[in-house]
Amino acid sequence: MMENDSPMVKITNIHKVFPQDVHVLCGIDLEVKKGETVAILGASGSGKSTLLRCINFLEEPTAGTVEVDGITIEAGENDKLRNGRIRDIRKRTGMCFQAFNLFPHMTVLENIIEGPVTVLRQKKEAATAYAEQLLQWIGLSEKSDEHPSRLSGGQQQRVAIARSLAMKPKVMLFDEPTSALDPELVGEVVEVMERLAKEGMTIVAVTHELHFARDVADRILIMDNGNWVEQGPPEKIFNNPEQERTRQFLAHIL
Amino acid sequence: MKADTNLSEGSGIPAEARKILTQIETDRAAYKRKLVISFIILAIAMIMVLIALKLDFRFMKNQLPFIFAGMGYTLLVSFMAISLACFLAVVGALGRLSKNPVFNSIASSYVSLIRGTPLLVQVYMWYLALPQIGKALEGYGFTGIQAFFTLPALTAGILALGVCYGAYMTETVRAGIQSIDPGQTEAANALGMTRSQTMKRIIFPQALRVIIPPVSNEFIAMIKDSSLVSLMGVWELSYRAIKMGRRHFQSLEMLITVALIYWMMCILLQYFQEKLETHMARGDRSIR
Incomplete structure (x- = not known):
C-alpha cells in the first residue's frame, strides 16, 4: 500500500536555463502516481519536451530534484555515483521520441533486445523470447527480421x-x-499507447493527439512559457477551462 | 529501368512519352559507346608515345622480376602502416571528441603537428633523428635506450607512414562519428547504456559505413607513399627501379615500369573499393 501512495515520478522545482539566459522551465513541480496517464499539452517552445527530457536526464536540469521510482537525483550535485543513478533511472523509464530513433543498422528484433542484452545483461534467448511476445503485442511479429527503414513511420514508432x-x-x-x-498512421500508434495505459503503465506523454488526451489520459497539464497554466481531468480542461490561456491554446488545436 | 518494362507493356503511356524514353535510352547507349572508344584511343596513343620514345622494352621485361621482388616490401609496409593508422585514427578520434582535457589536447596536438609537417621530414625524423634523442636520454641516465631508439629502416618507415596517415584518418573517423544523428545517442542513453556501450554498439557500427570509402582512398594513397621508405634503403618497388635505372642509364624505362606497376595495383585496389562501396550502399538502403 505504501508503494501505491508514493508517486512514481516526482519533480520538484525544476528550472532549466539554456545558454544566453533562455529560461525554459521556471520552477516546475509534477507528481505522477503509479498507473496514472498524464498528458502534457502546450504551444511549441513552451518547454514541455524539455521537462520530459529532464525526467531521464537527457536534459540536465539547472536546478531542482527529480525522483523516479524512489531514486532521487538533485540538479548539479557532484557525486561519483551520480551517473550510475542516472542510468538506474533510465533503466526504469522507457522513452519514445518524435523521430523514433530506432537503430538503423539492426533488425527490428535486434533493436528490441539491444537494451536487455547490453544494459541488463540478459541472455539473448530470454530477451528474444520476450521480444517476440512484445512484437506480437504490437502486431508486428512478421517484421521481426526487417530493418527499420523498411517499415512505415507508424510501424517504426x-x-x-x-x-x-x-x-x-x-x-x-x-x-x-x-x-x-x-x-x-497516427491511429495505430495511439492504439498501442492506449492499450499500454489500460494495462496499468504509468505514462507521461507530451502530445497534441486529441483522442489520447481526451479519452485516455487521466489528467491533463497545460504548459506555457515554462510554467503550468492549468491542470485537471480531461473533461474539465476541454469543457470548462479556467484560464484564458488554456482556452486560446485549445482553440488552436481543436 | 522501370520505363523499360512499361515500354514493352505499352500500358497507358502515350506514344510521345514512349518516344522520349526510347530517345533517352539511345543517347545513353551512344554515350557509353563513345566513352569506351575514347579510352581505347587514349591507350593506343600512350603506347605509341612509349614506342616513339624508343624504349628498350626487352630491358624492361628482363628487369621486371627484379623489380617485382620488391612488391613484398611495398605491400608489407602498406598493410602494417595502414593497420597502425587505423588504430591511431580510432584512438585519435575518440580523443578529439573527448571531454577529458588531457586526452583531447594530446589528440589535437598530434593531428596538428603531423598534418603540419612534411611526410619526408617525418620519415627522416624516425630514422635519423630518433637515435640522437636516444643518445640524449642516455645522458640522463637511461642506459641502453639508444639501441631501442635506433630503428631498422623498415620499422621506421612503417611507423612514419602509420603515424602520419593516422593523423589524417583521425579527422576522417571523427567526421564519421559526428555524422551520426544525435538521436541515436539519445535513444541509447535512454535505454541506460554507458558512453562506451553507446559508442561500441550504436555509433561506431554506423560510422564505419561512412568511414570506409575515404579510408580505402587513404590506403590507395599510402601504397604510393610507401615508396618513401626507399629513402632509407628498403628494397621495395621504387628503390629497385631507381637503382637499376641508374646502373644501366635507363632510368626512363625503369621509372615507367615501376609507375605502371603502382598504377595497376591502384586500379586493382580501386576495383575492390568500388565493390566494397556497392556492398556498403546495399547496407545503406537498409539504413535510411
Whole structure:
C-alpha cells in the first residue's frame, strides 16, 4: 500500500536555463502516481519536451530534484555515483521520441533486445523470447527480421515502443510520438499507447493527439512559457477551462 | 529501368512519352559507346608515345622480376602502416571528441603537428633523428635506450607512414562519428547504456559505413607513399627501379615500369573499393 501512495515520478522545482539566459522551465513541480496517464499539452517552445527530457536526464536540469521510482537525483550535485543513478533511472523509464530513433543498422528484433542484452545483461534467448511476445503485442511479429527503414513511420514508432518496453520500465515517457507521422498512421500508434495505459503503465506523454488526451489520459497539464497554466481531468480542461490561456491554446488545436 | 518494362507493356503511356524514353535510352547507349572508344584511343596513343620514345622494352621485361621482388616490401609496409593508422585514427578520434582535457589536447596536438609537417621530414625524423634523442636520454641516465631508439629502416618507415596517415584518418573517423544523428545517442542513453556501450554498439557500427570509402582512398594513397621508405634503403618497388635505372642509364624505362606497376595495383585496389562501396550502399538502403 505504501508503494501505491508514493508517486512514481516526482519533480520538484525544476528550472532549466539554456545558454544566453533562455529560461525554459521556471520552477516546475509534477507528481505522477503509479498507473496514472498524464498528458502534457502546450504551444511549441513552451518547454514541455524539455521537462520530459529532464525526467531521464537527457536534459540536465539547472536546478531542482527529480525522483523516479524512489531514486532521487538533485540538479548539479557532484557525486561519483551520480551517473550510475542516472542510468538506474533510465533503466526504469522507457522513452519514445518524435523521430523514433530506432537503430538503423539492426533488425527490428535486434533493436528490441539491444537494451536487455547490453544494459541488463540478459541472455539473448530470454530477451528474444520476450521480444517476440512484445512484437506480437504490437502486431508486428512478421517484421521481426526487417530493418527499420523498411517499415512505415507508424510501424517504426510501435517498434520503438516495444524497444522501450523490453526494459520492463516502470514509467513510459512519450515525446510527441505521433507528430512526425502521416495522419493515417497516427491511429495505430495511439492504439498501442492506449492499450499500454489500460494495462496499468504509468505514462507521461507530451502530445497534441486529441483522442489520447481526451479519452485516455487521466489528467491533463497545460504548459506555457515554462510554467503550468492549468491542470485537471480531461473533461474539465476541454469543457470548462479556467484560464484564458488554456482556452486560446485549445482553440488552436481543436 | 522501370520505363523499360512499361515500354514493352505499352500500358497507358502515350506514344510521345514512349518516344522520349526510347530517345533517352539511345543517347545513353551512344554515350557509353563513345566513352569506351575514347579510352581505347587514349591507350593506343600512350603506347605509341612509349614506342616513339624508343624504349628498350626487352630491358624492361628482363628487369621486371627484379623489380617485382620488391612488391613484398611495398605491400608489407602498406598493410602494417595502414593497420597502425587505423588504430591511431580510432584512438585519435575518440580523443578529439573527448571531454577529458588531457586526452583531447594530446589528440589535437598530434593531428596538428603531423598534418603540419612534411611526410619526408617525418620519415627522416624516425630514422635519423630518433637515435640522437636516444643518445640524449642516455645522458640522463637511461642506459641502453639508444639501441631501442635506433630503428631498422623498415620499422621506421612503417611507423612514419602509420603515424602520419593516422593523423589524417583521425579527422576522417571523427567526421564519421559526428555524422551520426544525435538521436541515436539519445535513444541509447535512454535505454541506460554507458558512453562506451553507446559508442561500441550504436555509433561506431554506423560510422564505419561512412568511414570506409575515404579510408580505402587513404590506403590507395599510402601504397604510393610507401615508396618513401626507399629513402632509407628498403628494397621495395621504387628503390629497385631507381637503382637499376641508374646502373644501366635507363632510368626512363625503369621509372615507367615501376609507375605502371603502382598504377595497376591502384586500379586493382580501386576495383575492390568500388565493390566494397556497392556492398556498403546495399547496407545503406537498409539504413535510411
